[in-house]
Amino acid sequence: MAISLVKTSTAAAESKPPLLEVRNIEVVYHDVVFAVKGVSLTVAAGQVVTLFGPNGAGKTSLVRAISRLLQSVEGEIRSGSVRFDGNALDALAPHQIARRGLYQIPEGGNVIKELTVRENLLLSQFCRDGSGSLNDDYARVVDRFPLLKTREAQLGGYLSGGEQQMLSMAKALLANPRLLVLDEPSLGLSPMLMQENFDALRELNRDFGIAILAIEQNARVALDIASYGYVMESGRVVYDGPAEQLRENREIQEFYLGLEGGLKKSFRDVKHYKRRKRWLS
Numbered sequence: 352m353a354i355s356l357v358k359t360s361t362a363a364a365e366s367k368p369p370l371l372e373v374r375n376i377e378v379v380y381h382d383v384v385f386a387v388k389g390v391s392l393t394v395a396a397g398q399v400v401t402l403f404g405p406n407g408a409g410k411t412s413l414v415r416a417i418s419r420l421l422q423s424v425e426g427e428i429r430s431g432s433v434r435f436d437g438n439a440l441d442a443l444a445p446h447q448i449a450r451r452g453l454y455q456i457p458e459g460g461n462v463i464k465e466l467t468v469r470e471n472l473l474l475s476q477f478c479r480d481g482s483g484s485l486n487d488d489y490a491r492v493v494d495r496f497p498l499l500k501t502r503e504a505q506l507g508g509y510l511s512g513g514e515q516q517m518l519s520m521a522k523a524l525l526a527n528p529r530l531l532v533l534d535e536p537s538l539g540l541s542p543m544l545m546q547e548n549f550d551a552l553r554e555l556n557r558d559f560g561i562a563i564l565a566i567e568q569n570a571r572v573a574l575d576i577a578s579y580g581y582v583m584e585s586g587r588v589v590y591d592g593p594a595e596q597l598r599e600n601r602e603i604q605e606f607y608l609g610l611e612g613g614l615k616k617s618f619r620d621v622k623h624y625k626r627r628k629r630w631l632s
């Protein structure tokens with residue numbers, strides 16, 4: 352599987368192992384439901400990668416496996432490995448993984464509704480590796496998201512969906528990650544908020560060098576900011592390649608980009624399309 356590096360594509364960067372390396376991961380729920388059936392994937396330092404696929408493809412299960420969040424939902428990694436920055440994550444708890452620089456925003460965001468915006472942000476101190484000043488970084492983050500400054504004392508649950516996504520992103524930034532994993536960050540957002548969300552992601556990548564792995568249903572926007580993409584179906588990666596290649600692929604255009612003979616399809620159709628076995632050949 353080829354890796355395409357973005358701005359870090361120097362000879363030195365190419366000789367380094369990828370920041371995230373997932374190898375042949377299998378995820379099983381309740382000992383019987385095989386949700387992920389041997390998926391491999393890499394993200395290089397500073398790279399933006401997207402992963403998309405229909406409902407039930409195993410995308411969320413895969414990111415739960417990466418961040419070790421399967422236990423609470425009665426799932427387990429049956430085989431395979433996840434390495435971050437060259438180290439196996441097997442023996443680590445989720446908060447220890449976050450401290451190493453791998454931060455996940457789960458589907459629906461990571462806002463604790465009963466806590467204020469400020470309290471939500473300060474929780475990120477437990478995900479930091481101890482370097483840098485929390486106060487300085489706090490100031491920098493609310494400077495980037497000025498709306499949050501005006502809402503510091505408000506409960507997270509009272510923010511709108513878009514504002515909660517913004518707070519999720521701000522919490523992630525304050526955790527000082529090297530890799531941010533997002534599970535459908537634009538779900539339920541209006542097209543304008545979705546675009547803002549992706550602009551913010553692009554900025555986190557460009558200005559802070561944070562690598563991104565974004566699971567997304569809106570492949571069009573995701574392929575716009577990503578340099579590499581994976582398509583997952585029925586627990587397997589069925590297609591992967593540089594973003595330009597995915598954008599030009601006829602079937603991906605048809606099923607994920609809403610183009611078919613020049614006619615647009617709705618995302619409803621795209622999300623529920625019938626599985627195409629020939630991708631597996």
Ligand SMILES: Nc1ncnc2c1ncn2[C@@H]1O[C@H](COP(=O)(O)OP(=O)(O)OP(=O)(O)O)[C@@H](O)[C@H]1O
Nearest residue numbers: 380384386405406407408409410411412413424425
């Ligand atoms: N806690 C669980 N217990 C049992 N089965 C589960 C559990 N979570 C997910 N599954 C099953 O695992 C498979 C993959 O689900 P997963 O949520 O990973 O898919 P997804 O690609 O994220 O889908 P979506 O696009 O709807 O979010 C599905 O068949 C699902 O029913």
Ligand SMILES: [Mg+2]
Nearest residue numbers: 410411412458
């Ligand atoms: Mg999911």
